[in-house]
Amino acid sequence: MSRAQLTSMTADNVVQETLVGSTGNSIKGGSVAPFVAGKNKIINGDFGIWQRGTSFAAIGNSVYNADRWFFYTDAATATVSQQAFTPGNPIAGYEPTYFHRTAVTSIGSGTYIQADQKIENVQTFAGQTVTVSFWAKADSARSMLIVLWQNFGSGGSSTVTNTASGTFGTTWQRYSFTITLPSISGKTIGAGSSLELAIRQTATAGATMDLWGVQVEAGPVATPFTTASNTLQGELALCQRYFQRFNADSQYCPYAMAEISSTTTAYAILPHIVEMRTTPSSSYASAGNFALSSTGTNFTPTGLAGSTVSKKATQITITSSSMTAGRIGRFTDYTGSSYIDLSAEL
Numbered sequence: 001m002s003r004a005q006l007t008s009m010t011a012d013n014v015v016q017e018t019l020v021g022s023t024g025n026s027i028k029g030g031s032v033a034p035f036v037a038g039k040n041k042i043i044n045g046d047f048g049i050w051q052r053g054t055s056f057a058a059i060g061n062s063v064y065n066a067d068r069w070f071f072y073t074d075a076a077t078a079t080v081s082q083q084a085f086t087p088g089n090p091i092a093g094y095e096p097t098y099f100h101r102t103a104v105t106s107i108g109s110g111t112y113i114q115a116d117q118k119i120e121n122v123q124t125f126a127g128q129t130v131t132v133s134f135w136a137k138a139d140s141a142r143s144m145l146i147v148l149w150q151n152f153g154s155g156g157s158s159t160v161t162n163t164a165s166g167t168f169g170t171t172w173q174r175y176s177f178t179i180t181l182p183s184i185s186g187k188t189i190g191a192g193s194s195l196e197l198a199i200r201q202t203a204t205a206g207a208t209m210d211l212w213g214v215q216v217e218a219g220p221v222a223t224p225f226t227t228a229s230n231t232l233q234g235e236l237a238l239c240q241r242y243f244q245r246f247n248a249d250s251q252y253c254p255y256a257m258a259e260i261s262s263t264t265t266a267y268a269i270l271p272h273i274v275e276m277r278t279t280p281s282s283s284y285a286s287a288g289n290f291a292l293s294s295t296g297t298n299f300t301p302t303g304l305a306g307s308t309v310s311k312k313a314t315q316i317t318i319t320s321s322s323m324t325a326g327r328i329g330r331f332t333d334y335t336g337s338s339y340i341d342l343s344a345e346l
Helices: 232-240
Strands: 053-058 070-073 077-084 097-105 112-120 129-138 144-150 160-168 174-178 194-203 208-218 242-248 253-260 263-271 281-284 290-294 297-299 301-310 315-320 326-335 337-343
Touching: 053 097, 070 077, 097 112, 112 144, 112 208, 129 144, 129 160, 129 194, 144 174, 194 208, 232 242, 253 290, 253 315, 263 326, 281 297, 281 301
Parallel strands: none
Antiparallel strands: 053 077, 070 112, 077 097, 097 208, 112 194, 129 174, 129 208, 144 160, 144 194, 242 337, 253 263, 253 326, 263 315, 281 337, 290 297, 290 326, 301 315
16 A cells, blocks of 8 residues: 555644555545454444434434434534435545534533544553544534543543544545543443543534544544445444334334233333344333234223343333233334334443
């Protein structure tokens, strides 16, 4: 591999790359480096997966949006949404589909907004030099802070903060920051530890922050962007380790078979799509959006709960009335707008 041309980094750590192969031909993605699965520790860095929805209006602190990403602020609110690139978009060397937009809706006493992702296990890159890179733009030149928190989990050592700073511009550019993470020798690691990335911008009324191609990798140089898995299905499976949404493709879409154990209670076993990080919590659309069908009769649930769960399956307790014990039923959608959410986020 050769790097014939690489522009220098500005004081704000902005890198704009034009990399040329040994024959003088431009290389797709800006480098001759191979696209290696597992190099990037950020999952869904291209914002291609949005299981929870594609627009989240006037949200506050710690609300998940695009898969693996959550919004964080000291006091502001924002709308986070999926935005589509037009063909021939301005991300040179790539042809991405979607980007992530945060638009401030109110300030209150807030001073910042940020996009966050927790990388599982605080041991990730500990004691190493890492490079954080992404493409971004804002509505106006705004202060930028990049944070890598070494979170030691429940009962673990105190969090260690590592930062770099820069300035957002108003056109798409690739930004690159190199941070040396301290060793965790002598630290105590508890449950749910993580290396947490935050991309922070000053909170101002009407401010926007657009992101694509977020990457955290080992070494002092930003290499060509690739997703964590380098495949669409692989990236979805990585996301589903932390969150899975089951929803109806159409009215009466089935979720699972159920055993009716009494006149008021039935149990359905819902296998997970992939094994989850830990035993998940569950949440549901309103019970009236579901139905339990048995021997030609639809019973409307009055309550739903994930009563017995593991990393591989969830048992759903369905409460209704006038059912017949010992029968089998189909647990289905009823209105076309039902969903079941399973979360094992850090």
